[in-house]
Amino acid sequence: LTRDNFQSGEWKELEFKEYNYSAKGQPLEGGNLHPLLKVRAQLKQIFLCMGFEEMPTNNFVESSFWNFDALFQPQQHPARDSHDTFFLEARSTTKILPEDYVLRVTQVHESGGYGSRGYAYDWKREEANKNLLRTHTTSVSSRMLYQLAQKPFAPKKYFSIDRVFRNEAVDRTHLAEFHQIEGLVCDRGLTLCDLIGVLHDFFSRLGMTKLKFKPAYNPYTEPSMEIFSYHEGFKKWVEVGNSGMFRPEMLQPMGLPEDVQVIAWGLSLERPTMILYGIDSIRDLFGHKILG
Numbered sequence: 001l002t003r004d005n006f007q008s009g010e011w012k013e014l015e016f017k018e019y020n021y022s023a024k025g026q027p028l029e030g031g032n033l034h035p036l037l038k039v040r041a042q043l044k045q046i047f048l049c050m051g052f053e054e055m056p057t058n059n060f061v062e063s064s065f066w067n068f069d070a071l072f073q074p075q076q077h078p079a080r081d082s083h084d085t086f087f088l089e090a091r092s093t094t095k096i097l098p099e100d101y102v103l104r105v106t107q108v109h110e111s112g113g114y115g116s117r118g119y120a121y122d123w124k125r126e127e128a129n130k131n132l133l134r135t136h137t138t139s140v141s142s143r144m145l146y147q148l149a150q151k152p153f154a155p156k157k158y159f160s161i162d163r164v165f166r167n168e169a170v171d172r173t174h175l176a177e178f179h180q181i182e183g184l185v186c187d188r189g190l191t192l193c194d195l196i197g198v199l200h201d202f203f204s205r206l207g208m209t210k211l212k213f214k215p216a217y218n219p220y221t222e223p224s225m226e227i228f229s230y231h232e233g234f235k236k237w238v239e240v241g242n243s244g245m246f247r248p249e250m251l252q253p254m255g256l257p258e259d260v261q262v263i264a265w266g267l268s269l270e271r272p273t274m275i276l277y278g279i280d281s282i283r284d285l286f287g288h289k290i291l292g
């Protein structure tokens, strides 16, 4: 049946075969969810089942204060250099800081306190005011912990999964941005055993039941541990994240009770996704290649 013979009325003389109502339709070429989004949904479900609340991570732009100073990361730390961090020229006028808290952060950086000697340098407010693209979601954790400290204490379990930005050389497994996954538990009397226990619980839900931990260093956690999991497929230990206990120099200036500890850990979303989907180059995660 064509437009012409339909318009001319010729169709009335034509013979047509019986319409087959049980014929299958053309297969639809549906879309696919991106592997990163599927793994993100799986990890979000793991955190929710463990009773964690999601933190609000909808601000890529952050002040150096929440990204570094609140975490007791000194202003001369190399990670605060423009070789590692994307600073923005636009000066933000909207970001106000709680001045009493800024004073306590100044003091703990300059002269210590809470059992710490501090870093003995002249802390500069203009350095803390610089805006940047957050280098980790721990900047959101510091905001949430500060807010928690402004109310009568109640234990909390938070998580975040979102983009972070680092001014790093791009290679097969590293881009200038990646998705960080972070979990934290804030409660009275937590110890390293609690951190090890929650890591076993979390990673076992990802199928990683054989873990080992190595001492590490982070400016904002003490002690810190690198997390390794034995990968049966590769027959080798794979580094699967980093963790630690936030330092008193970070928690005490916020106003959290002295006996409150925070255990926290982090990993990336890209690394597990690449391994779970057998993707060799991180660019294939973001390119136009059709992923199965």
Ligand SMILES: COC[C@@H]1[C@H](c2ccc(C#Cc3ccccc3)cc2)[C@@H]2CN(C(=O)Nc3ccc(OC4CC4)cc3)C[C@@H](O)[C@@H](O)CN12
Pocket (backbone or CB within 6 Å): 138, 166, 180, 181, 182, 218, 221, 238, 239, 240, 241, 242, 243, 244, 264, 265, 266, 267, 268, 269, 271, 272, 273, 275, 276
């Ligand atoms: C600039 O690189 C940072 C990123 C990223 C990372 C590292 C540390 C943190 C953190 C933290 C932290 C520490 C203390 C307190 C709060 C947060 C977050 C992300 C991964 C962390 N890593 C990482 O994700 N590795 C990983 C994770 C899961 C995985 O699953 C597979 C199915 C088996 C495989 C691998 C470890 C390495 O890949 C590392 O070389 C790269 N790291």
